[in-house]
Amino acid sequence: MTQFKNIFITGGAGYVGSALVPNLLKKDYNVSVYDLYLYGEIFSDLKSNPNLNQIRGDIRDKKKLIESAKNSDAILHLACISNDPSYELNPTLGKSINYDAFFNVLEAAEKNNVKRVIYVSSSSVYGVKKEKNVTEETSPEPLTDYSKYKLECEKVLLNSNFNGLECVIARPATVCGYAPRLRIDLTVNILTLNALINKKIKIFGGKQLRPNINIKDMVKAYEIILEAPGEKINKEIFNIGYQNKSVEDIAKIVKGVIDDNSLEFEYLPTTDMRSYHINSDKIKRILNFEPKYTLENAVQSLVEAYNNGLIKDGLSNPLYHNIKLMQEINLK
Numbered sequence: 106m107t108q109f110k111n112i113f114i115t116g117g118a119g120y121v122g123s124a125l126v127p128n129l130l131k132k133d134y135n136v137s138v139y140d141l142y143l144y145g146e147i148f149s150d151l152k153s154n155p156n157l158n159q160i161r162g163d164i165r166d167k168k169k170l171i172e173s174a175k176n177s178d179a180i181l182h183l184a185c186i187s188n189d190p191s192y193e194l195n196p197t198l199g200k201s202i203n204y205d206a207f208f209n210v211l212e213a214a215e216k217n218n219v220k221r222v223i224y225v226s227s228s229s230v231y232g233v234k235k236e237k238n239v240t241e242e243t244s245p246e247p248l249t250d251y252s253k254y255k256l257e258c259e260k261v262l263l264n265s266n267f268n269g270l271e272c273v274i275a276r277p278a279t280v281c282g283y284a285p286r287l288r289i290d291l292t293v294n295i296l297t298l299n300a301l302i303n304k305k306i307k308i309f310g311g312k313q314l315r316p317n318i319n320i321k322d323m324v325k326a327y328e329i330i331l332e333a334p335g336e337k338i339n340k341e342i343f344n345i346g347y348q349n350k351s352v353e354d355i356a357k358i359v360k361g362v363i364d365d366n367s368l369e370f371e372y373l374p375t376t377d378m379r380s381y382h383i384n385s386d387k388i389k390r391i392l393n394f395e396p397k398y399t400l401e402n403a404v405q406s407l408v409e410a411y412n413n414g415l416i417k418d419g420l421s422n423p424l425y426h427n428i429k430l431m432q433e434i435n436l437k
């Protein structure tokens with residue numbers, strides 16, 4: 106039984122949103138997507154759905170954001186310059202969207218009496234960690250501005266106190282698997298497309314540990330957080346991950362699923378040293394959320410989509426690679 110009916114999703118036309126929005130519509134939510142649609146009109150099939158309201162808007166446009174969030178019960182804040190290279194391309198722009206505009210989101214929540222805000226942070230706030238189990242108690246050490254401002258927004262949210270707002274923070278692992286707006290700049294996805302297209306898997310580094318979450322589980326986790334009673338989630342932080350694997354082991358999984366012995370590995374150096382092993386027991390303990398879909402399932406979903414012609418020009422199409430698109434559009 107859903108306690109909130111009207112869900113406002115900033116950045117809902119991105120990778121995660123493209124899988125989440127159709128799912129929430131199926132569950133009878135009214136969904137408003139507020140997005141710049143940098144990666145295109147991804148919900149054309151859903152245009153006639155009366156429960157979907159699409160608003161092309163910038164979260165930096167405070168007036169429009171506040172107006173658009175009217176009558177919302179909950180806000181899920183996904184809008185973001187969502188990886189390190191895209192952020193670093195224009196740090197001033199990155200900060201204005203990823204940090205400054207977060208105050209607009211909170212003002213939209215306050216002015217519209219929104220009951221719950223879910224802030225989507227990232228497990229990359231932990232940086233490099235040697236310990237086996239990085240829990241929500243482990244002190245974050247963000248290595249980049251993208252991660253640093255994720256953490257700063259968390260602090261702002263935890264200190265927000267208006268209208269009895271319930272707030273909750275998600276720290277997802279790297280998402281993987283096929284979705285209508287696909288990102289191929291993420292570990293599992295890029296290794297898979299490399300294997301399919303180049304018949305070779307380029308491994309940058311290899312020993313870094315990366316936590317992963319299948320997009321199907323990611324969607325389920327947000328649904329559960331939306332439905333959870335306030336007292337279980339208010340002011341809580343949840344790691345959301347499943348299998349922690351080294352980049353090299355992910356490459357081996359890709360090779361295993363594609364089942365092509367001729368696939369070669371090419372090892373290349375990297376400056377991306379993020380390495381951490383997250384523990385996601387808390388969300389299981391408190392919200393009874395347990396991931397079901399494996400890395401193998403994610404790779405399989407990408408292989409099927411590729412074989413069905415759903416992924417066009419996977420390694421160079423800017424629609425799948427945030428940094429390429431940001432370079433092309435020169436967003437101001």
Ligand SMILES: NC(=O)c1ccc[n+]([C@@H]2O[C@H](COP(=O)([O-])OP(=O)(O)OC[C@H]3O[C@@H](n4cnc5c(N)ncnc54)[C@H](O)[C@@H]3O)[C@@H](O)[C@H]2O)c1
Nearest residue numbers: 116118119120121140141142143163164183184185279280
């Ligand atoms: N995908 C992952 O592996 C992952 C892991 C951890 C955390 N996250 C976080 O989850 C969220 C969603 O990630 P994603 O992979 O779907 O990212 P994405 O880049 O696919 O989607 C982001 C969306 O935000 C929109 N957007 C950007 N700037 C905007 C602005 N100023 N106003 C309105 N809309 C704007 C874009 O058009 C895009 O549709 C992000 O906050 C990201 O940091 C993602």
